[in-house]
Amino acid sequence: MLSSQLSNIVTIGYFISMVLFVVYLSTRSKSMALGGTILAYLGFLLQTVAIGLRWYESYQVLGADGRAPLSNLYESVVFFAWTILLIYIIIDLKYKQRAVGAFVIPFAFLAMAWAQLQLNDAIEPLVPALQSNWLTYHVITCFLGYAAFAVACGVSIMYLIKAGKEEKNASGSPIGGILAVFPSTRILDDLNYKSIMIGFPLLSLGIITGAAWANYAWGTYWSWDPKETWSLIVWFIYAAFLHARFTRGWVGKKAAWLSIIGFAATIFCYLGVNLILSGLHSYGG
Amino acid sequence: MSAKDRNAITALWDFFCSLKLTIVTLILLAATSIIGTVIQQGRSPQEYLQEYSESTYRLFDTLGFFDMYHSWWFLALLGIFSINLIACSIKRFPVVWRTVRNPVLIADDSLFRTLSNMEEFLLKAPVAEVQGKLSTYVGQRFAAPVLSEKDGVVHLYAQKGAWARFGVYVTHLSILIIFIGAIVGSLWGYKAYVNIVEGTEATQVYPRGASEPIDLGFAVRCDAFSVSYYEGTGRPKEFKSLLTVKDGSQTIVEQRPVIVNDPLTYKGITFYQSSYGPAGDPTFNFRVKVRATGETVDITARQGERITLPGGGSFRVADFTEQFQNFGAAARLDVTPPAGAPRSFVVLKAFPEFDVQRGGEYIFSLLDYKQRFYTGLQVAKDPGVWIVWLGCALMVIGSMVAFFLSHRRIWIAIRPVGDKTGIKIGGSAHRNQPAFEIFFDEFKKNLKAELKV
Numbered sequence: 001m002l003s004s005q006l007s008n009i010v011t012i013g014y015f016i017s018m019v020l021f022v023v024y025l026s027t028r029s030k031s032m033a034l035g036g037t038i039l040a041y042l043g044f045l046l047q048t049v050a051i052g053l054r055w056y057e058s059y060q061v062l063g064a065d066g067r068a069p070l071s072n073l074y075e076s077v078v079f080f081a082w083t084i085l086l087i088y089i090i091i092d093l094k095y096k097q098r099a100v101g102a103f104v105i106p107f108a109f110l111a112m113a114w115a116q117l118q119l120n121d122a123i124e125p126l127v128p129a130l131q132s133n134w135l136t137y138h139v140i141t142c143f144l145g146y147a148a149f150a151v152a153c154g155v156s157i158m159y160l161i162k163a164g165k166e167e168k169n170a171s172g173s174p175i176g177g178i179l180a181v182f183p184s185t186r187i188l189d190d191l192n193y194k195s196i197m198i199g200f201p202l203l204s205l206g207i208i209t210g211a212a213w214a215n216y217a218w219g220t221y222w223s224w225d226p227k228e229t230w231s232l233i234v235w236f237i238y239a240a241f242l243h244a245r246f247t248r249g250w251v252g253k254k255a256a257w258l259s260i261i262g263f264a265a266t267i268f269c270y271l272g273v274n275l276i277l278s279g280l281h282s283y284g285g
Numbered sequence: 286m287s288a289k290d291r292n293a294i295t296a297l298w299d300f301f302c303s304l305k306l307t308i309v310t311l312i313l314l315a316a317t318s319i320i321g322t323v324i325q326q327g328r329s330p331q332e333y334l335q336e337y338s339e340s341t342y343r344l345f346d347t348l349g350f351f352d353m354y355h356s357w358w359f360l361a362l363l364g365i366f367s368i369n370l371i372a373c374s375i376k377r378f379p380v381v382w383r384t385v386r387n388p389v390l391i392a393d394d395s396l397f398r399t400l401s402n403m404e405e406f407l408l409k410a411p412v413a414e415v416q417g418k419l420s421t422y423v424g425q426r427f428a429a430p431v432l433s434e435k436d437g438v439v440h441l442y443a444q445k446g447a448w449a450r451f452g453v454y455v456t457h458l459s460i461l462i463i464f465i466g467a468i469v470g471s472l473w474g475y476k477a478y479v480n481i482v483e484g485t486e487a488t489q490v491y492p493r494g495a496s497e498p499i500d501l502g503f504a505v506r507c508d509a510f511s512v513s514y515y516e517g518t519g520r521p522k523e524f525k526s527l528l529t530v531k532d533g534s535q536t537i538v539e540q541r542p543v544i545v546n547d548p549l550t551y552k553g554i555t556f557y558q559s560s561y562g563p564a565g566d567p568t569f570n571f572r573v574k575v576r577a578t579g580e581t582v583d584i585t586a587r588q589g590e591r592i593t594l595p596g597g598g599s600f601r602v603a604d605f606t607e608q609f610q611n612f613g614a615a616a617r618l619d620v621t622p623p624a625g626a627p628r629s630f631v632v633l634k635a636f637p638e639f640d641v642q643r644g645g646e647y648i649f650s651l652l653d654y655k656q657r658f659y660t661g662l663q664v665a666k667d668p669g670v671w672i673v674w675l676g677c678a679l680m681v682i683g684s685m686v687a688f689f690l691s692h693r694r695i696w697i698a699i700r701p702v703g704d705k706t707g708i709k710i711g712g713s714a715h716r717n718q719p720a721f722e723i724f725f726d727e728f729k730k731n732l733k734a735e736l737k738v
């Protein structure tokens with residue numbers, strides 16, 4: 001299928017973009033950063049086309065049963081990569097911190113590589129449980145939230161690296177090497193917060209649309225199944241992060257760790273629950 | 286009350302007002318919630334004993350791990366969390382309310398000093414003129430200012446988005462509202478199920494974990510149940526029950542299709558398509574030909590029922606399956622011919638002529654079969670659900686306001702300095718200060734142009 005071939009090109013694009021950003025970190029060459037950024041933007045545009053095309057193809061394969069490409073593990077992983085780029089581009093347009101790309105694009109590349117190489121990309125019709133518009137709202141809000149957390153995680157890793165180096169170099173000698181192009185810890189901390197500020201309301205909406213759907217389909221908005229519970233765990237962690245900012249002793253490194261743990265929990269919620277635990281949300285498996 | 290008591294109460298109050306407690310509680314809630322995702326919840330003791338040793342089972346049972354989200358300690362954690370939320374709000378809300386209702390109209394020097402973007406300059410124009418121009422400008426570019434005068438100094442104060450300060454409180458209140466909705470639902474609602482065989486009706490449903498059925502006060506009949514498949518596959522496309530609701534002698538809805546993701550609600554009770562299964566044995570239509578005479582009879586038989594055949598033999602349907610080695614529906618028959626040993630063989634619905642080749646006394650064709658189904662419905666009544674949705678809506682609105690809007694304030698002091706006029710201007714936003722500074726720099730630049738500084 002054409003959409004699948006486009007997705008292969010997108011994957012390669014993200015890979016090159018990632019490499020260019022890493023080269024930028026070590027060489028500090030502005031043109032490398034520019035190249036990485038341009039490839040990321042082009043990849044995003046092409047992926048938008050690929051997702052739209054897959055939507056169209058679903059009508060060719062399934063006739064009237066065609067549907068938005070958001071309904072199995074392959075499609076959700078591809079969509080996850082797309083949302084990561086979307087949030088990354090928003091942050092990039094606003095804050096223009098090029099070094100961030102080296103820590104965010106890899107997430108998108110890994111997702112695409114996994115989807116294209118390992119996952120089943122057949123277009124299959126929906127089982128009755130998934131035939132609902134709530135599926136679309138739920139998936140879109142959840143994944144936009146997850147993507148914002150991915151960006152926050154990348155930024156937090158940068159924060160910890162930079163803060164760690166700064167502590168060692170307390171003597172005041174300027175920091176060289178790849179850290180030279182890192183934004184200051186103050187900006188990284190702010191970017192981390194801004195990303196979570198985008199992600200948290202989206203995750204809340206994702207949990208709420210999931211609850212609304214469960215209530216509509218089964219009559220219980222909350223049944224403590226592992227997927228629901230893990231999304232709540234993620235929500236608790238980021239709520240703790242938001243309050244850490246107002247609390248002495250919890251700002252800085254601890255907040256960055258909370259952000260990284262939050263993203264690890266997000267990934268577990270998304271994949272671990274399906275692959276390791278059992279529950280109602282079997283579509284990922 | 287002794288001083289010691291008062292100290293203890295203050296300490297307790299401070300404990301419950303502290304944000305450290307919030308963070309610790311949130312992390313504890315997150316960490317302990319994992320338990321219930323690793324240990325299956327709400328199973329029978331037998332099932333647990335297969336998985337865990339006796340002593341582990343007893344330990345987990347004591348700790349409430351088998352129904353942990355309703356265990357005393359998890360509810361206690363949620364209780365502490367709620368008290369924390371309420372105490373914190375009680376402590377902070379009055380301050381915010383005063384900031385919004387009684388804003389500081391007159392900025393003294395100490396306030397100006399706290400504003401990072403404060404600026405001072407002199408103008409060659411009388412106070413009255415400057416004051417007029419400034420009021421108009423601030424009104425047009427920001428918000429209508431409040432004027433006050435003190436010791437010969439004119440003060441302008443203007444603010445925008447003061448209510449954005451309440452976003453956080455709306456968010457926090459929304460959590461309590463959701464809790465209230467959940468409590469209302471668990472006190473006055475129920476979750477139950479009912480199986481209704483096609484063509485029959487139910488007036489009672491069976492709540493989970495309780496033995497007494499609940500009277501609906503009306504009757505629900507299942508007129509038909511069906512499963513449809515995606516063409517050419519065994520993949521189900523739709524599970525559908527046709528339901529009729531009768532209240533007394535009145536028919537409320539007739540043959541309403543209820544499918545997964547499209548339930549039926551009557552009198553606050555909702556019925557969800559959830560499962561199905563065969564009800565009793567299927568009935569079959571056979572055409573049987575007596576080989577010797579060529580006589581043909583059509584026979585209707587239920588599974589297991591022994592039927593006499595022309596010429597003195599008999600048969601019964603011993604077994605049935607809808608899918609036999611990819612050949613479709615098949616019945617296994619036990620046939621006792623008039624003479625000789627009984628035989629057992631399979632007939633396929635898809636190949637009605639096939640049995641001729643067996644060479645028996647009777648030739649069987651399976652023309653059709655009918656399997657009655659029951660539909661399994663989840664039944665839920667939850668009067669708290671609208672409170673929960675109200676809480677959810679407030680949470681989304683509240684957190685958007687808290688994150689993306691801010692209370693912005695501008696103070697200006699105008700004082701005569703000899704024959705000139707001195708101006709002091711400063712502003713602040715209660716959050717997202719960088720964005721405000723960009724606006725405020727532009728604002729000051731245009732203001733100076735307006736006043737021709």
Ligand code: HEM
Binds near residue numbers: 236239245
């Ligand atoms: C999971 C539950 C909670 C959620 C989702 C939540 C949500 C929020 C949000 C979105 C903010 C704004 C954060 C920001 O501006 O960066 C906030 C601030 C705050 N929260 Fe919570 N909160 C929760 C629990 C609590 C609890 C239990 C307390 C109890 C003390 C609390 C006290 C505060 C305080 C004092 C602020 C700072 C307000 C300010 O000065 O701006 N929160 N909360």
